[in-house]
Amino acid sequence: MVDAMKNIDVVLFSVDPVIFTLINDRIHILAVKRASEPFSGHWGLPGGRVDKSCSNLDEALGIKLLEKTGLQDVYFEQMQTYGAMDMDPRGWSVTTAYIALVNKESLQFSTASAAPEWLPVDDVISGKISMAFWHQSIVNDAFVRLKNKSLYTDLPVNLMPEKFTYAKLRAAYESILGFSVTRQSFSKRMDDANILIDTGDKQFGSNRPAPLYKRKDYGGSYYFPRELQPK
Amino acid sequence: MVDAMKNIDVVLFSVDPVIFTLINDRIHILAVKRASEPFSGHWGLPGGRVDKSCSNLDEALGIKLLEKTGLQDVYFEQMQTYGAMDMDPRGWSVTTAYIALVNKESLQFSTASAAPEWLPVDDVISGKISMAFWHQSIVNDAFVRLKNKSLYTDLPVNLMPEKFTYAKLRAAYESILGFSVTRQSFSKRMDDANILIDTGDKQFGSNRPAPLYKRKDYGGSYYFPRELQPK
DNA sequence: ATAATAGTGTCTTTCAGACATTATGAT
């Protein structure tokens, strides 16, 4: 137990982002191989201690994300705070977990940090890939939150590139939710929400060209009037 | 700045519950007059440092609630964590805020703690009553959360006594939400939810007797299929 | 009988799901 821990007023504190992205329409999370004890060699979330020159928590997380992903305009929201006696062998510790959503193609990893890797979220949740500290259970909670909020918000839009088709966005929803949504219902829902703009560009392929949309400039998240219904 | 704060790994940490109750169908929160610096003499949330003999955060909060209200089976849920350089003059500090809902009549304040008082939530939010640290803004966030979740959950049931009428529960919803809900819609909604039991007892008055309900034994919260709609 | 409130039933509105039909572009 470190020296400072003898003071009853203070605890070990860190912030940990669960960074989601889509790879081949499947959800992955960003992890780094830990270089130091405890849990050296295990996968860990790309978080850590807060830099006390930051003025607040969200700013501290923004800096962590910049360090690890090279991106500045990442969407993130606070998820939940975990605190326990036995979470870290060094003593009573607290960590505030965040959910972040990024588009993989827009990322440019900075060279400074240890090369992070994308792990399929299913493999983490099933325990096929094991993680340091309570990170497996944090990832699990984060994915449950993402699933629930995807039923009634536009959260998955944050996984899209600048321009995207309804088909791609719908695939993201379906991948997260684990059930299929009819194309017509989905289009109507998005049209009614009025949160996307038709750029006028089309995506061509071996079919009728699909319109490319981008998000409108609205602050925060959009809440749909009802939830999507499984099956 | 205290000595331990020189160590970059640790921060000042506390848990702070925003405890809501109904008095004359109006929402109040529990506050204590601070006896020590900083903010001595100001109203503060009845929280504080975590006792490191607790094994986790929720347990730490449960103990705080027992200390301050004398109640053991209080409904609470984690709300949000605030961390900043300038929240506490003693240095970088973090606090995890909780929302708790109690029925005032069921409370028995322990004699040990400083006598807490119920403040009308409107007076705190408007700034008519000022609070220590960031507590005013925490109360504001907590009330916004309570409002939002009352649109689609059974959260306000936790403000009721053991047995209660639909009229009383509806008054709680209306007080929180700030708009009226028609009696018929409300009854249908509650009946469909199937989360309450008709005890068979009636509340008599100068009118047709109203059935007294109590909550069924279901774990966690109930989510209604849709939100209540203002006006 | 009157007042106050509870219970029942009908109608409307909103929005998601299902499904059929038409439209468009690549091959």
Added chain:
DNA sequence: ATCATAATGTCTGAAAGACACTATTAT
């Protein structure tokens, strides 16, 4: 012409709001 996907429109269903009408108790 065929295929794959987009767009449109119609029908159904769930659940909320509005409102009328009936039921039950105290006074």
